[in-house]
Structures are given as structure tokens and as C-alpha cells.
Amino acid sequence: MSIPLLLFAACSSPVSLDPPALPEPEDDGDGWRGVLARPVLPGGDSDTGAGDDGVDDTSEPAPDPDDADGDGWGASGGDCDDDDDAVNPGAEEVGWNGIDDDCDGADLEDHLAIDVGSLHACALRSDGAVACWGDDSSGQASPPSGAFVAVAAGGAHTCALTSAGAIECWGGDTVGQSSPPAGEWAALASGLYFSCALSLDGSATCWGLDDHGQSSPPSGSFVALTAGSAHACALDADGRATCWGSGSWGETETDGSAWDALDAGTQHTCGLAGGTARCWGNDGEGESSAPAGTWSAIAAGGEHSCALDEAGAATCWGDDAFQQATPSARALDALSAGLRNTCGLDASGGIVCWGDDTLGQSSPP
Numbered sequence: 001m002s003i004p005l006l007l008f009a010a011c012s013s014p015v016s017l018d019p020p021a022l023p024e025p026e027d028d029g030d031g032w033r034g035v036l037a038r039p040v041l042p043g044g045d046s047d048t049g050a051g052d053d054g055v056d057d058t059s060e061p062a063p064d065p066d067d068a069d070g071d072g073w074g075a076s077g078g079d080c081d082d083d084d085d086a087v088n089p090g091a092e093e094v095g096w097n098g099i100d101d102d103c104d105g106a107d108l109e110d111h112l113a114i115d116v117g118s119l120h121a122c123a124l125r126s127d128g129a130v131a132c133w134g135d136d137s138s139g140q141a142s143p144p145s146g147a148f149v150a151v152a153a154g155g156a157h158t159c160a161l162t163s164a165g166a167i168e169c170w171g172g173d174t175v176g177q178s179s180p181p182a183g184e185w186a187a188l189a190s191g192l193y194f195s196c197a198l199s200l201d202g203s204a205t206c207w208g209l210d211d212h213g214q215s216s217p218p219s220g221s222f223v224a225l226t227a228g229s230a231h232a233c234a235l236d237a238d239g240r241a242t243c244w245g246s247g248s249w250g251e252t253e254t255d256g257s258a259w260d261a262l263d264a265g266t267q268h269t270c271g272l273a274g275g276t277a278r279c280w281g282n283d284g285e286g287e288s289s290a291p292a293g294t295w296s297a298i299a300a301g302g303e304h305s306c307a308l309d310e311a312g313a314a315t316c317w318g319d320d321a322f323q324q325a326t327p328s329a330r331a332l333d334a335l336s337a338g339l340r341n342t343c344g345l346d347a348s349g350g351i352v353c354w355g356d357d358t359l360g361q362s363s364p365p
């Protein structure tokens with residue numbers, strides 16, 4: 001008698017035969033309960049009862065009952081769009097597509113490059129579009145649509161290099177500064193009333209005003225280009241500088257040394273060599289009196305100049321009447337200086353500007 005009683009007691013026990021009492025029911029029949037990937041049934045055999053195939057499913061990947069689009073992330077596990085398997089916390093963020101691809105809370109609106117002109121500025125977005133702000137009185141801040149790889153803002157015009165290697169310019173064209181030659185180009189720079197480009201063989205070509213020879217570059221093979229008010233400079237593969245155009249303040253003088261970077265301002269030029277900054281040309285406001293330090297980027301503007309140290313902190317010198325030489329405290333990766341303002345890009349590709357904003361040139365979109 002004691003044995004049947006014991007069997008009856010065992011069979012009626014909820015512990016030995018029924019599933020344990022669980023806070024959340026296994027309600028969709030996949031053998032997993034709740035939002036956590038935890039098996040309900042011992043051994044992971046999810047199809048017990050009439051449909052039991054006798055296979056222990058523990059070797060199969062654990063399905064997430066909360067993952068409707070099958071991208072491996074449940075809605076409660078961070079998938080911010082469980083109807084789109086391309087959107088989840090493990091996805092790569094794609095800029096400017098209006099979609100928060102990686103579920104970090106926002107679409108990425110980043111920029112790859114920035115160039116400040118006299119009273120306007122433009123930046124290259126990571127989707128290839130160009131965005132401009134500031135003075136648009138000649139249409140210089142109204143870029144065409146298209147895919148670009150570089151942008152150069154000048155006086156009242158802007159030029160950009162398309163992904164196909166062609167140059168498109170917009171804005172003032174009073175002296176042909178917005179009428180670029182056809183061809184395939186590798187780099188470009190815009191000055192006050194002219195622009196220059198490097199062809200694929202490294203030779204320089206300029207268009208626009210040439211009253212100081214600023215649009216008559218010497219022959220040579222160059223890898224980088226910069227343009228100021230009425231002068232321009234290029235670096236060859238060894239870092240040697242060649243400058244042309246107006247040199248009334250000595251801004252086109254080069255000493256034969258090698259440079260890592262060069263930037264032409266209105267009437268001065270600044271360069272970086274081994275982290276040391278040096279400027280030459282007009283120094284009426286102290287714009288050519290570069291401070292000692294170790295710098296990673298440099299920009300020459302109207303009558304001021306700025307540089308970034310190795311941590312990305314900006315330091316400026318020269319005219320500060322519009323606070324153009326009073327930089328943002330944000331760490332920056334890139335820098336460009338205009339007539340009376342300065343802009344940079346932070347590590348996220350966000351735009352930071354300081355200085356004169358009377359025409360919105362320091363108010364990026």
C-alpha cells in the first residue's frame with residue numbers, strides 16, 4: 001500500500017511533472033518564455049506532446065521571441081526598429097539617411113571636410129552633398145545637388161570636385177571665377193576672385209582674376225594646393241612649397257624648407273613643419289606671429305590664424321575684433337579660417353564656428 005500511495009503523491013506533485021511556476025507564460029509556442037532567451041522545457045526539447053519529434057533542440061540557436069525581424073536583436077534588447085533587419089544596435093550607422101541605423105538615438109549628420117571663404121563657408125557631408133552657410137548674395141552658399149569629394153569656398157564663389165573628378169562652381173562669376181575648365185582633377189582651392197586645381201598628373205591650373213598673376217601657376221607637379229586673397233601656393237611630393245600671385249607682403253616667399261601643411265590667408269601664409277607653425281607675409285595684426293608649440297593643423301584667415309594642438313585644442317592669433325581668434329573649447333580634427341571667422345570639425349564630424357556672424361557665416365546648419 002505504501003508504494004501506490006507514494007506513486008500517487010509523486011504523480012500529483014507539481015514539482016515533478018508540471019513546469020515550474022514562472023513569472024511569465026510561454027505564450028507563443030516556441031518553447032521560450034518572456035523576453036529572455038531561456039528554455040522553458042528541460043533539455044530544450046521545445047516540441048513536446050503530440051508533435052514531439054524527439055529531437056533535443058538545445059543545439060539549435062536560441063530564438064529571441066521578441067525579435068520580429070530576425071536580425072538577432074529583440075525590441076526590448078535594443079532593436080529600435082523591429083520591422084527592419086538592417087536596423088539594430090549592431091548595424092553600421094549610415095550618415096544622412098534619416099534613419100537611426102545603429103539605434104543610438106539619432107541619425108548621423110557628419111561632415112568630412114570644411115572650407116571657410118570670405119563671408120561664407122561650406123562643408124562636405126559624409127553622403128557627398130555640400131552644405132553652405134553665410135553670405136549668399138551671389139549664390140555662393142547655394143550649392144547644387146550632387147556627389148562631391150572636396151569643396152573650396154572663395155570670395156563670392158565656391159567650387160567643388162565631383163566624385164567623377166569634374167569641377168563645378170557656383171556663385172559670383174564676374175571675372176570667370178565660377179567658370180572652371182573641363183577635365184579630370186585631383187584637388188582644388190579657391191581664393192578671393194580665382195580658383196586653382198591640380199590635374200591627375202599634379203600640374204596646377206587656375207581660373208578667374210589674374211591681375212597679380214594669381215591665376216598663372218608655374219609648371220610643376222604638386223600634391224596639395226591653397227589659395228589666399230591674390231596668391232596661391234602648392235606643395236610638391238617632398239613638401240617643398242611654390243607660391244605665385246601677389247607677394248606685396250612677402251606672402252609668396254618660400255625658403256625651400258619642407259612643409260607638412262600650408263594654408264594661404266588674405267595677405268599671409270602659414271605652414272606646419274614637424275609640428276612647428278610658421279607664418280609669413282602681412283603681420284599688421286599679428287596674424288603671422290605664430291606661437292611656439294606642437295601643432296597638428298593650421299589655418300590662415302583674413303587677419304588672424306589658428307592652429308590645433310595634438311589634442312585638438314585650438315589656439316588663434318592676430319585680429320580678434322570679431323572674436324575670430326577666440327576659439328571654441330571643443331576638441332577639433334580640422335580647421336579653416338575666413339575673413340573674420342573660423343570654423344572646425346569635431347571628432348564626430350560636427351561643425352563648430354566662432355567669430356563674425358553678421359551674415360550667418362558662423363551659424364552652420
Ligand SMILES: [Ca+2]
Pocket residue numbers: 066067068069070071072073074075079081082088
Ligand atoms: Ca529585431
Ligand SMILES: [Ca+2]
Pocket residue numbers: 069071079080081082083084085086087088
Ligand atoms: Ca531591426
Ligand SMILES: [Ca+2]
Pocket residue numbers: 093099100101102103104105106107108
Ligand atoms: Ca544612430
Ligand SMILES: [Ca+2]
Pocket residue numbers: 093094095096097098099100101106107108
Ligand atoms: Ca543613419
